[in-house]
Amino acid sequence: MLAEWSLLGFLVPPLALPVLLALALYLLVKRLLTRLRLYHWFWHPLLLDVALYILLLWAVLSLSGALPIGDPATRG
Secondary structure (H helix, E strand, C coil): CCCCCCEEEEECCCHHHHHHHHHHHHHHHHHHHHCCCCCEEEEEHHHHHHHHHHHHHHHHHCCCCCCCCCCHHHHH
8 A cells, every 4th residue: 555645734646746756748749749849739638638648648657667667577
């Protein structure tokens, strides 16, 4: 079980840091896509935004070791 972190008297879940990091990366990629005018190539830009954020969150969690992907110890 993961414990919460205390930040100025508020309890913050451990997932908050990867979520904020993925959000920052998402905003950077979105700004890049907007600046390069690539959004008009997509049928539904909002679906692209959601998928992009989910992929970035997955990447942050897997690179930080929070996801047991490819770990031989977790295989049965």
